Each structure stands twice: as C-alpha cells, then as structure tokens.
Amino acid sequence: MMRSIGNKGTLMVAPALQNSSCSHSRYGPSGPPISIGGLAQAAFILTLSIGILAANLLLIIVINTRRYSKYIHSQPRYLLTSLASNDLAIGLLVTPFGVLPAVYQCWPYSDIVCQIQALLRGALTQQSAVILVCMAVDRYTCMLHPVKYHKHSTKKCLLQGCMALLSLTLIASLTVFSALVLPRGGYYFNLSGLAACDPFYRRPSLRILAACFFYFPTTMMLMYCYGSAFHVNKLRLKRTVCSVVGVPEDLAGTTIEKLVAHERRLSRSASRTMAAMSLGFIVMVTPWTIQEVVVACTGSKMPPALDFMITWLALSNSFWNPFLYWLLNNHFRRISRELFVSKIFCCRKKPTNPPSTSVSMHCCSTGASIPLPVPANRADFEGMSEKHWGEILERTVSSNSLQAMQRVYPPPPPPATLPRRTHQ
Template sequence: MHHKTTILVAPALQNSSCTHPRYHNVGLIAGLGPAEFVQGLIVFLITLGVLLANLLLILVINSRRYSKYIHSQPRYLLTSLASNDLAMGLFVTPFAIVPSLRGCWPYGELVCQIQALLRGAISQQSAVILICMAMDRYLCMLHPARYHKHSSKKGCVAIISMTWIMSVTLFAILVLPRGGFYFNPTGMSACEPFYAQASLRILAACGFYFPTTMILMYCYGSAFHVNKLRLRKAGCNTIASPDDYGGQSVEKLVCQERRLSTNASRTMAAMSLGFIVLVTPWTIQEVVAACTGSRAPAALDFIATWLALSNSFWNPFLYWLLNNQFRRISRELLFGRFCCSKPKEEKQHNCSSNSSSIRHGGHTQGCDLEGLSEKYWGEILERTLSSSSLHNLQRNFHHGGHFAHAHHHHHHARCNGVHEMRMVDAAVPDL
C-alpha cells in the first residue's frame, strides 16, 4: 500500500507583511496589549544579554592577561562559539523585536530570507562547536601528552571553517529556493526555514538535537570517569604545594595538571548541559507538531523557542560563573582603568619582587611569567607527562659529576622541581 507524501506550502509573506491593509491601523504603541509588551520585552532583554555577554567573553579570553590560563585550541573553539552567539544577537534576534509587538513582518522578503538562513546555520554551527569542544576535552583528559603534542592552531581553525561552510551550505539549499522560508508570528516572531515535508522537519530537529546530546554525554561522561579512576590510581588526592618540591614533584605536577584539566572540562560540560536543558523543550515541540500536523499554542511556542535561543546568553554566563580567573580579569578589564590603578613604578617593583620570590620557591607568581608564550605548552606538558622524559631524567643523574649519588639526586631533583613548577604554574594555572 502506497502512502502519498503531503507537500506543504509556505505561507505567503505578503499576508504577514506590515504593508498589508489589515495592519494599517496597528501602530507600534497604539493598541499594544500586555502579552505583546511582555513578548517584546523578553526579546529585547535576551538580545541585549546575548550581545553584552558574548562580547565580554570574546574580549577577555583573547586578552593578553588571560592567554596564560587557556590553551590556544579551546580558546579558538570558545571564541567561535561566542562569535556564533554574537552573530545571533546581531543578525537574528533583533529583527524579532518589532514583529513581537505588532504581529507582522516589516522588513521585506530579502531580509526575511537572509534571517531564516542565519537562524538555521548559526544554531547548527553552535551545536557542532559544542561537539568539537567535547571531543577536545575528551582527548585532553584521556591522552594529555598526545593532545598537547599534536594539537594545532591551524587544524582547529580549519575544522571550524569547514563546519561553518557546511552549515551555511546545508541551510542555503533549504532556504534559498522559493518557499523555503516563512514568517512565524507565534514562536520565533521572525522568519525561519520552512520544510515542505513533515519528515524533513522531524529530521532537522532530531539531527540538531540527538547526535549532539549523545556525543556530549559520551565524551564528558567517559572523560570524567576515566580521569577519576586515574586520579585514584595515581594517588592524586592532594594538590602539590610550593613547600613540597621534593623528589616526587614531577608526579605532583602531573596530578595538578589533571585537576586543572578537570576544572576546565567541568566548565565546558556545564555549557553543554545548559544546551541540552534549554533545547529539549523546543525539540519535543517540533517533533510533536510535525507528527500531528498541528501547531502548538502561541504562548507555549514562544516560550520553547526563546528558551532555546537564550542558550546564546547562558553559555558565556556559565563560563563566567564557573571560572574564577575569567571573573577576576573581567573585573580588571571593566573597572581597572577607572579605579584602583597602580603607578608604573609600583607595578614594575611588584613584578621584580614577585619574580625574585618565585626564584626562591615563594607562593607569589611573578608578572614576568605573563609573557611566557603559548608555543611552549606542548614542550612543557610533554616533558612533564611523558614517561620517556622521566627515564632521561634518571639517566642524567647517573652521568653527573663526582658528588655522592644520594646528595646529587636530591639536589638535582629539588632544583628541577622548582624550575618545572615555575614554568607549569605560569602556563597552566587554569585552562
């Protein structure tokens, strides 16, 4: 028995345009009800929050002060995610403010088509970036030496560019043909991609949600589980202190690096969890509406849609909430120039005194460590984590001078421990 496929036709944009005769008597303020006012206010606040939060995130994680607290690869991924969210706040959500108040589309057909294209492409690209972040953290926590040896800035940028081109191409095929977009007055209050078949709508919603959710849960769940077992097996129950630089300082540095990687991964896992929680209601609504051939109630459609779009604001907020160094540097960048600024001479004096205190094994990090380039990341961590480097270290002990073996071993390990801790503290205080 053959079932006929129902082909849907997108509603004509002219019927929803503000130039239509039935909207001539609808002013922007006159006749504005409480529901329209609340909707417009929600859209405006989400747009403003998305713009400010993501702009701050991009400026801070790419600043010189924060460069020593993050690898180049996670920094590029976070910058790409924040750039996508910033583009959402610039080119998509602002165009929904007036339609949410008036109930019609005032910007013309071309703007509607471009907005529908960006709405789908940016959302899909953000999901792909979350997947890349999860795989990045998975490799960093399970294979740290190999990760820092083979991670490449150019490779990361190439992957981000390729996924962005694929997302834009996919939605261009869907949206650019005539009838591939429409004005949604109840949910988005703006233009969205239109699917001529219910099966395509279900496939788009499930393809956006389920692969992303499964990969995120597997990567972070496996990484945390294996890392927890590794910490227990290695006996990393305490973090190395500056007074414990002895013969086992290398092992303690390994434990410290794993704990710092875990903290960074927890922050990104929280962002991924926020995505899952916020997008789930919208996905369920899309699947149910496509299967039943009906529309959700206007209020429910609006809440589910804008709850999913608010994920662009919660990503930088969660990063700010769970990252102490990010909060501190954000405050310094925002308020440091207006108050509590130190003279140049005092800053230079503090830098020199802090540097000398580090040379003597003190607790303070020197300002000169801020200039340590990220290109030494791979060398530092490979030397710290590699078992072959430990064997080379032991062989060097046997080929030393004419001092006693025990005294030479203790002295060299102590100096090497202080030197290694200086470099690692400068490079990996937080990811």
Template sequence: MRGRSTVLTAPLLYNSSCWHSRVYSNGLIYRITVSGVTESALVSLLTLAILIANLVVIVTINSNKYTKFIHPQPRYLVTSLACNDLAIGLLVTPLAAFSALVHCWPYSEIICQIQALLRAALPQQNAMILVFMAVDRYTCMLHPDKYHKHSSKKGCMLVLSLTLMGSLTAFGALVIRRGGYFYNGNGLMACEPFYQRPSLRILAACLFYFPTTMALMYFYGSALHVDRLRHRQQVNICAVLVQPILPNNVTTKNVLDEPSDQLGSKELRQSIRTTRAMGAVALCFIVAVTPWTIQEVVTACTGSKMPPAVDFVITWIALSNSFWNPFIYWALNRKFRRISRSIIKTKIFCRKKYSSSIVSSSCHIGHQEGCCANRDMCFMALQKDNGDIIEEDRQSTGSQDRGGFPPTPPPPPPYHRGGSQTCPTRKY
C-alpha cells in the first residue's frame, strides 16, 4: 500500500509521443485499429456538436428578439457558460481526435502543457459559473426587489473574470513545472494535470464536485420550493376570487391587496422559466460528472487503473456536459427554439421570412435591398390595409340591412401588381 508521503513521478511525454523511435519507425498507419477509429469518430462528433450548439446559444441569447424574454444578468451568465463550453470545444476536445486514432501524442510538449492547464481550469470555471447562476436564481426568486436593485453587468463580469483568473493561476502553478502534466492514453486521449500525491488528486476532485453539487441542490431547491408555495398561494387567491365579493368582505379585500396578486405577471413567469431551465442544466452537470468523480477518488485511493474502455466512456460523458447545456435550453424553452430556428433559416440558409406574393408585389422590383429591409413593415401595412377594407365592408353591409344608402366604396389599396411603387411608410 502507498503511504501518505508517497510521491509519484509523471511519465515522460517522449515515451508516449508519436515521434518516439519505437512508434515512428513502425509507421503511424499501422497503429490505427477499429477501436481507435470508433473513439476518434466519437470525439470528432462531440467536438462538432459542442461548437455548433454553443454558437447557436451565444447568437440566440444575445439577439434583439430574445433579449426581451430574459433578464440581463442571467443572460450574461448563460453567455459566459456557453463561451466557456465553446473554449472547451476549440482548445481541449479537438486535440484528442487524432491522438485517439493513433494512440500516441502527435503534438509538441508545450501544446500538451497548455491543454493540461485548460483541461483543469475550464471545467472548474464551468462549475463556478453554475454556482453563480444558482445564486442568481435564488436571489431573484426569494428577494426580487434586492435582486433587480443590485444586479449589474459590471459586477457580474468582474466576478466571472476573477474566478477565471483564479482557476488559471491555481492550475497553472501545478502544470507550469516539468512533470506537472502527462499524456492520458486511456481516458481523455490527451494531456491532463499530474498530481504527485494521491491526496492532491482526491482533493482536486472533491473540491470540483462536492461544493458545487451542494450549492446547486440548495439554491435551486430553495428557489423551486418558493415557486411551489407561491403557486399554492395563487390557487388559494383564485378560490377567493370566484366567491361573490361583498361590500364588507374585509378578508377578500386584504387578499387582493397583497403583492401576491402579481404572481401571474409576465416578469414572474419569465423568472420561473429561466430558473427551471437553469436547474435542469445544473442537474445535467451533476449527472455527467458524478461517475468521473467517483472514478478519480477510487483510483487515487486504491492506486489501480480503470479498464481503458470504461475510462474513455466516463471521461467523455463528463466532457459531453458542454453539449447538453445548449440542448437543454432548446428543449425547455419554446421561445429559444423559435428564435434560434428563425436565425438559422434567415442568416445561414438565407431564406426569406415572408415569401408571400402579396408582400413581394408591394415592393419595388428595382429596390430589392429596401424591400428586404422593410419586409416586416410591408407585411404589417398590408395586414392593416386588409383589416380596414374588411371593416368598411362590414359597415357597408350593416347600413344596407338598416335600409340606408351604402357608403362610398373604399379607394384601391396602395399596393398592386406592376408599376414602380415602394413600400408604404406608416407609423403605428
């Protein structure tokens, strides 16, 4: 058994390098196996999914159409989490695709050192952002007045910047020295920090998992519990409202004067939806990283190694959390789905929002740019014109039924086929 004073030594990176004479002389192509192709394909697909999904989240969350459905501070936090996951998809996971194929490290030692730093610092920053999101939702649900008074973009960005710098500094002190990193050819298929003592490895895994999990469970549990109590109170208020209100019914009057009559407001429903979506993201994080934490603690305590296939699956399930976050936003938020589909169709596939012949004919053929820019205005103008015509027809029919003279027919609409007529400019 290893004692507490056992000091481990990191394996030399050159022994795992693809340019080692033992590996390079035989040729890299002969190291490709079926399992290597499968693992490389999975890593590549997950990397592509992380990049695309988080780019969609960043663009949609910060679009003008979606900003009115979310408060500024949770928008900053969600954007920071998506940027952090995007950095994982750009700087951590892609390097493992080729190394998983040939089962050796094909890059330089400095790249291994940088990846080991980012492999530890970025997931730690992810955990901190999730905790800040939980505190944000807890404060918004329990103390809404203080929340809207003290929440600010500068304070949010300051806290996130300090935590990121702290994570990079702490793990940088570990991997900056030679022997502070190694090539993990079983799980990550890339470089990771190396802990000289098993106790340090256990401490790093526990600090990453247990404080984060306890904070997420407490803050989201309290916020959702308050939401449940408010819902029951709202049901009781509705039960009072259906009763006949008497002039001297003091009880009913007091109930109606309480602040709880604003529970059905748009802002409160928006906060509840945001809290539930962020709670689902936190739950996904706990489910994804729990097997990896157990593996780290067990292997550090026993000094054993997991089977390569099991180690690979557990490690990449934990890293797949960067993809599941955008998927949860998409699954639980109807407005996010609608706006993201609209952005993808109009910005990527260049599809026109309104392809109706009426709209296209109401704009000048020789001014396509103005027509596309004012397409929404044209469509609203056409709707209003059609509504005015229908209303005038109804008035005409009513006057004929009363025996009166029909009113003067309305003038033709300003849009017609042919002719050089631009979109009508109206103020609504």
C-alpha cells in the first residue's frame, strides 16, 4: 500500500498486522486452513532451525575445549565463538517463529512479538556481516604482518578491544533498527518470503540503501582482505616470516623451523576455513540482495515460492558457517566425534597404563566395563597427563638403563668366606 506526498516522492505504508492475524474474523470458528505447501515450508524451517542450533552449539563447545586450544589461536577462537553465538541467536530467536505462520499462512502471535522479530531479524543479520569483516581483518593482519600479530594477539587488551568493538557494533545495529522498527508501521508480516515479521521501509530508497550497505561493503572487505592475504602468503611461502616468542637461544635451528612451520600451518588452516565461510556468505546473500534492489526499483513482487527460497537461502548461512568449518578442519571433526561419543552416549574411557593394548569403556547406563582392543599405532598420546609420562620415564630408567649399567660395570665378586659358610 502506498500514498503520494507531493514533491517528496512516494511514501509506503505497511499493511496492518491485524489483517494477517490468525484470529481474524474471516477464518471463522474452524481457524485458518492448512495446506500441503504450508506444511512443507514449515518442515523446512523447523529442520533448518534445528540444524542451526545444533551446528553452532557444537562449534562453540569444541573450539573452546582444552584439547582444541593447541590447534587455534586465541583471537580467531574468540571471533569464531562470537559468530557462532550470533548465528545461535538467529536459530533461537528468529527462524523458529516462522514455523507456525508457514503452517497456517497467518501470524499467530501478538503485535509485540512481531516487533521484536523484525528488530532481531535486521540487527542480528547485520552483526553477522560485521563479525565476518572482523575475521577477514584478523586474517589479513596475521598473513601480512605475522611478527606483530603473534606478538600482540595473546594480549588481553587486544581481546578486550575486539570484544568492545563487536559490542559497539551490535549496540549500533540494535539502535538503528529500533529507530526503524519501533515506530508504528515500521514492521510487517512477510508471508511470501520470511513467513515471519520483517522491517518495513517507508521509502524504496531506504530499502535499496539497507540492502546495499549490508552487502557491498562486507563483500568488498572480504574479497580484499583474503585476496591480499593469500597472495602475500604465496609469495612468502619459502621465507621465514614468523618469530617464535619465548624460545631459548640454545635450541637447535631445526626445532625453531618446526615451530615456525607449525605456526604457518595453523595460520593457513584458519585463513582457509574463514575464507570459505566468507565465500559461503557471499554466495548465499547475493540472490537476496539482487531481489531487494529489483523489487524496490520496479515496485513489483516476486513469486511467493521464489521469494521464500531466496530469503531462506540467505538465512541458511547461519547453518553453513559451522558446517564449512567442520568440513575443512580434520582436528575439529576428530574432537567433535570424540565428544559426541563420550557425552551423547554417556561413555567415558578409563585411563590405563600406556603399554597396555586395551582400554576399558565404562557406560553410565549399565555400569559394566567392556574391554576394547586399540591398535598400537592409533594410541592417543595427546590426552596423557604429565604423571603418565613421568611413570614411563621412571620405568625406563629403573629397568633398561640400570640393566645396561650393570652390563658395563659388573658387580664385584663375593668374598671368599661366603661360599664356605654356605657350604657348611
């Protein structure tokens, strides 16, 4: 619905939410009808919501465990945790509210819920783009200035500054969309696309500006940062560009080279994974941006099925981010599988002596111990504590080393009187 306001152009008016309410009088006592297409849309939304929640919750848990800390630096871990937390909020506060409206093809909740839904829909998606840009800048700094990055990345002040920056951007996004959504007529029920409430732009120019500001600066920063980082990494592949802090001077050069190679490997792995996540964002959001610009410029409407597919393709980026991280990181897959077995199935491995070739698995449900053979070449030495390594060294010194010393320095012969006493 629109109205002309003279020389100022055309002012759009949001459709009344009460006309889209499930309690409208046109539905009668039997309520709104249910269609097969609505059930299919609701099943898709519910499946995607569960996938977003499960995938991002797994990412948050695994990358913050002690076992995974040696495969990632502190700053990328914080940024990935922030992105996963933001996507988790989308899967918890935005996407599930589209299930019932998709089934009944009307809005079953109150006016305030619609307002909050539209506010979170705009602010959280914008915050995801900001976090992706911060991740790209972090990788750019790591690959182009590795010495300074590894020297300052572990400082608390830098992490606190990153936290403050993300908090300020989130507050700014909430403030902007609150000014847009909270006034009357700033939101509407988007049945054909989101199947929930969306921010409403009174002018087509505002709609184009919002879509372009969300897409183009983010895409340009991602492409520039990752393009420059990988180009410089390719040129410096055979040069030592990282410095190891805290290494004693008497260490051999091979040890330093191994540590530098390990740092390079971690940086390349993190950069490759974050670049794939950024590429996924560009692929998923591009059709939605084109649709927003075309609809705002032409004043037309997209077909409902196509609008639904494009809108939810953009929202599915919250699921593809942790999936791409799982797909491209074998350490993450291994630790996730171990946590899944130990926590979900309530099973834990009891520690045994290192030379043993079997372990005892104790399940909470039965309380029985089941011996399982473990190949020697696949033994997990990462989880051993310093106590186990001390026992190994102690046994080695007490058995092999002492026997070798006895062979080199044989004991003195017994006294001559000892055999006579034994003979008597």
